[in-house]
């Protein structure tokens with residue numbers, strides 16, 4: 225009984241209790257905020273990569289690509305684990321005048337399908353809200369001034385540019401935020417944006433196709449994509465799959481089968497990512513065996529079936545490497561925090577060893593006396609960690625508001641693909657942090673209390 | 689009269705030394721002392737002669753290097769911890785020179801501390817009222833009833849010492865041990881304390897008091913002197 229009373233009194237009447245609560249709260253808050261932002265940034269990176277790539281990617285590194293994609297898409301979607309799948313052509317091209325061209329990555333996509341398989345639609349500017357994005361140049365003076373002067377054939381040839389590339393291409397080089405401003409005012413760079421794009425076709429044997437000096441075609445701006453992936457947004461231009469296939473001589477015009485570079489796959493709901501990838505890989509092997517038996521599998525042998533993480537590994541890896549570095553830094557922060565909490569309680573209890581002596585002198589057992597300090601440590605730990613967790617959550621939830629309220633920009637959106645600071649708390653992480661803080665509090669109290677409980681009563685009383 | 693002769697506590701051959709650098713400081717070199725039921729015994733001696741050390745050993749607050757203490761026939765240092773805790777809680781009340789009150793508790797709560805220690809949590813709600821009543825009674829005995837709700841740091845030295853005495857008495861111990869209870873007080877406050885102890889003794893409480901002050905010791909039925917680590921041969925018995 226006296227234990228609870230003493231614990232409560234120590235808690236209420238001692239200023240050091242408030243200091244300890246504050247210290248524990250601050251440490252818990254710090255750890256929670258750091259961890260949330262850190263894992264939020266990584267989660268963000270993963271999300272962007274996943275959004276852009278889709279769940280599973282069947283791809284061949286060679287620019288020649290591979291055939292049979294239509295048949296395989298039919299198989300994975302009809303009976304396989306895929307909800308949807310779409311072919312993509314990935315090649316290199318030149319944009320701009322012959323005298324001063326930019327080398328870019330050209331993606332040929334079936335835009336409607338591509339948006340269903342991946343989250344690409346959400347990265348678009350003008351067509352973000354649209355249910356079906358399209359390369360068809362709209363007769364919209366805002367988006368594409370002068371579009372009504374284009375022929376029907378020209379209007380089939382829209383392009384979508386990576387935002388960062390678009391910003392860089394623009395003659396007076398506006399920054400991304402300036403382009404955003406232009407967007408907002410309805411003033412569109414697209415008046416200037418009809419680009420001659422040159423690509424170099426290869427035959428299925430890997431030899432130069434067509435004239436051999438590249439095929440050029442003029443494309444018209446319809447939209448830009450802000451995937452948040454710097455490597456993509458810096459250099460990607462998306463055009464219609466069929467247009468690009470034809471331009472690259474991959475459309476079977478030479479009597480060979482049609483070719484694509486990749487198949488992006490969206491897994492059915494409820495299919496675990498790794499399980500889905502394995503199933504598709506199995507289907508692919510069967511498909512290849514079958515095709516080879518029929519003498520058609522020449523381009524299929526070195527096609528890889530990858531999860532989106534594998535597909536984007538070289539871009540996720542740096543972030544993950546950064547994360548492991550952060551984990552080390554974080555572990556140090558956490559260790560320091562634990563040690564400080566431990567030290568606080570150690571000192572508080574050392575200061576109260578005399579009280580322990582008093583309790584023992586009137587017949588309290590050593591264990592009962594040390595329970596007071598355990599309880600005290602636990603109470604301060606629980607209150608402190610609770611307050612800290614709440615404060616940490618409030619800070620994390622409101623980081624972006626705080627940032628703008630303070631008038632600072634932690635990450636310049638022109639440089640980093642970070643528009644919002646992560647503001648999500650992982651509750652299981654928070655629970656672990658709170659638990660560890662409470663444990664550190666109790667341990668910090670327990671060790672000196674145990675020692676003090678073993679002293680003879682007079683020895684404890686002598687401690688001032 | 690017979691009853692007065694009965695020994696309640698007997699210390700024999702008590703030795704205690706403290707390490708002092710490389711040397712040993714031997715404080716007690718074989719103390720033999722009996723306390724009889726109902727008496728008021730004063731242990732006298734110069735400052736540093738080992739009076740406190742001896743009283744602590746008799747009160748189960750410290751261990752001797754050698755020797756035994758029998759309380760009611762039991763050798764107290766060979767008993768288990770639970771038994772020792774119970775003796776400290778119920779059978780012996782200890783009054784320290786420097787009070788040793790818990791500053792976070794008020795006066796009546798300090799007095800209740802031994803009662804609280806002895807009461808399991810689940811029995812507390814039912815017994816709280818009675819125990820508090822008991823603590824207030826003892827406080828009244830030492831003349832502090834009206835200070836019950838105050839915190840120790842708002843009390844004078846004499847009032848703190850009376851609180852400590854009330855705490856020592858609250859379990860009606862068979863033996864009250866007081867270590868220079870007036871040593872830290874002015875004459876007037878000391879007198880009140882001594883009156884309280886005297887009254888208690890008249891009511892039958894066995895009291896052992898340590899003091900270096902002859903005037904204070906005059907109150908006692910019997911005085912012993914501690915010198916050179918031993919009890920001097922009593923002058924009269």
Ligand SMILES: Nc1ncnc2c1ncn2[C@@H]1O[C@H](COP(=O)(O)OP(=O)(O)O)[C@@H](O)[C@H]1O
Pocket residue numbers: 706707713715733734735736737738739740741742
């Ligand atoms: N824990 C201790 N360590 C070392 N010396 C001690 C300790 N406790 C007491 N002493 C020494 O033992 C001697 C006797 O102390 P004490 O019993 O307090 O004497 P008294 O109460 O008669 O003044 C003193 O010299 C004191 O310094």
Ligand SMILES: [Mg+2]
Pocket residue numbers: 739740741867868
């Ligand atoms: Mg002394």
